[in-house]
Amino acid sequence: MFEYRIIASQGDARAGVFRTPHGDLETPVFAPVGTQATVKTLTPVQLEELGASLVLSNTYHLYLRPGDELVAEQGGLHDFMQWPHPLLTDSGGFQVFSLSQTRKIDDDGVIFKSHIDGSSHRFTPEKSIQIQENLGADMIMAFDECSDPNDHAYSKIAMERTHRWAERSLAAKTRTDQALFGIIQGGVNPQLRKDSAQFITSMPFSGIAIGGLSVGESKEEMHSVVDLVTPLLPENKPRYLMGVGTPEDLINGIARGIDIFDCVLPTRLARHNAVFSPEGRLNLMNAFFAHDKQPIDESCSCYTCRTFSRAYLRHLIVAKESLAGTLLSIHNLRALIQLIKDIRESILEKNFESMVPTWLAQWQGNAVREPSRN
C-alpha cells in the first residue's frame, strides 16, 4: 500500500503513480477542492468527465458540519459524497487559523470558535487524526500550524510546534489504509525550511507536504523555498505543495519536483465569472462577450466549450443563473487538469523542459485579469 513509483523524470520534474485504496493516482496531479464534501456546483459524474482523479476536502469544515462521526456512520467520505476515487483531507490547521473567529493556541493544541455558530472547539494533533480517520480519505495530513511567512520570529515557534505535532500525529494514527503526510513549515526563512525538511523527512510519513506557501509571500519567495526544499526530500515519496495554485504555479512547481497540487482558484474564479483562456483570463460578465459565438476556448475539450457560446454563458451570468457557476467550473477545472495531463505526457516523452517556456507564455495572461476587458 502507498507505494509511489516514479515512472519517468526530466530534470527535477517527475511523473509517477501513487497506489491508494481507491485506485492508482497518476502524478503530477491537480486536486479540485471539495470543501464541504462537494466540489461546488458539480456532480461526481461531471468531475469524472472533466478528468479529475483526486479531490481534496476540508477537515475543519466537515468536523463542524455535518460532523466527522456522521460521515463515518454514513460509510466514510467516499461513500457519503459518492467519489469512488482518491480523496485527500487537510489537517484542519490552516482553516482554524484563517477562518475561525477567535483562537487560542498552545503547545497542546488550539481552541477556536466555529465560523458558523461561534461554538467553542478544540483541535489537537490527536483530534485532527481522529477526525481524518473518521472521514477516511486516502491521504491525510499531520496537524500543523501555518504562520505568517513574513513573521520570522514566530515562524520558528510555529515550525517547532508543527514538528512536535507531526510526531504526535504519527503516534495517533490507527488506520493502516490512509497515507499520512508530514508537513514542512518554516515561513520563507531558508534555515528554518531546511531544518523542517530534515525533521519531517526523518519520520515514517507516506508523503511530504510543503505548507505555509501561497499565503502572502512573493512568487520569488515561494519558488526559492521549493527550490531549497525539494532536493532534501526522498525520491520515493509523493510531494504535495498545499493550496497552490495558478496555472503557472503548477508549471513552476512541477519543474521543481512537486507531484500534487490543490487550489480553490478554478472553482472560485468560476463563481466570479472568470475563466482561463488562451487569450488570458476573461471575465465573461463583460458586455464585450454579449454577442460572442465562440466557446471560451476553441481548443478545450470540456463539456462547456464543446457545447456553449460565450454569449450564452454571459447571459447566464447576467441573469444570475447558477448554471453559470457549474459550466465555468467545468471549464476552469478542465483547463488545469488538461494542462497537468499534458505536462505529465511531456515528462514521459522527455520534452517537458523544452515545453516550459511555451506553457509559461501561454498561461501568463491567466495569472491576472486582462486589464482591457475588466
Added chain:
Amino acid sequence: MFEYRIIASQGDARAGVFRTPHGDLETPVFAPVGTQATVKTLTPVQLEELGASLVLSNTYHLYLRPGDELVAEQGGLHDFMQWPHPLLTDSGGFQVFSLSQTRKIDDDGVIFKSHIDGSSHRFTPEKSIQIQENLGADMIMAFDECSDPNDHAYSKIAMERTHRWAERSLAAKTRTDQALFGIIQGGVNPQLRKDSAQFITSMPFSGIAIGGLSVGESKEEMHSVVDLVTPLLPENKPRYLMGVGTPEDLINGIARGIDIFDCVLPTRLARHNAVFSPEGRLNLMNAFFAHDKQPIDESCSCYTCRTFSRAYLRHLIVAKESLAGTLLSIHNLRALIQLIKDIRESILEKNFESMVPTWLAQWQGNAVREPSRN
C-alpha cells in the same frame, strides 16, 4: 408539419405523437420550465438523462434579457441554450400581468415596466409573435390576457380581448416552422369558457391551450372548466393546460383529455429543499433526515436516487451548497416525467382508468407538505 396523431386512447385520455421540427414529441408530456433559457441548475445533458423531451421558456424574460434579437442572431433559442429537442414559448402575457411593476392595458396591447430595471415596454399580439419568431421555439402561443378567475365581469372583457388578440396573433405569424397555439380564457365562468372554446377552435391554430387556470381558483373549479372545455376541442390538435401542475393535476388532466403540461413546481420545490416521494412530499432540510442512508425514493431511477443518500442531500442543503438544488431538481423532474411516461404506457395498454385511483392515492401526499415532518 405539426401533424398530431393519436395512437391510443382510453376514455378521454389520449396518447399521441406531435411532429415538430425538432423531433416527434410523445404525449402526454410534462415540460420543465426554463424561464431564462435554462432549466435552473441543470445542464441540457442532465435534462436529457432524466427524460425531458419538451422545455418551456418565457417570452417576457427572454425579451428583456438577453433580448430576442440577440437570441435570433445567436441562431435561435435551440442553438443558444443547446436544447436540440422541442421547445415551447409562452406569449409573455401572463408574466406581464404577474411580474411587471406597473401596466396599462388597452385593446391594442399592454404597456409595462420591466421587473429588472423599471424600463418601459409595450407588448401587442404582433410584438409577442415577432419575439416568439425571433426565439424560434417549435410551439408558440397567441398573446392573451389572463384575468383573475374570480372577477367574472372582468373575465368577459379579458376573454373578448384575448379573442381579438388571437386573430391578430394568427395574422402576424410569418414563420411556417412554428406551431401556433390559441388560448382559451374565460375564468371559471362556464358560459365564457364555452364561448371561448368555440371561438378559439374555429381558427386555424395548430394546437389549443387552456389558460387562466392554476391562478387562484379551486381544484374543483379547475376540473370543471377542463371537463367543460375538452369535449369542445378537436381530436386532432394537441391540448395544453398551461402552468399546471402538481402530480395529481397531471393525472386528473390526462383523464380529462389534456396532452401537454408545464409547471415550475418540481424545480421550485427543489430549490426550497422539498422533494416528491412515495412517503409524500418531504422537506430534506428536516433534521429527521440527517442520518438517513436511504435515497429519496428507492423506486426512482434518477441519478440522484441512484447515487446519494438523504443524509448527504440534507448536508448539502444545510451547508448551502447549490448542488442540492441540482440534485433535487433532477429527482423532482424525473418523478413527474416518469409518472407521465407510466401514464402514457398505461393508455397504450388500456389500463389507465384502472390505475387512476392507485396513482392518485400514491401522489396525494405530495400535494402538500407532510405536516409531521415540516
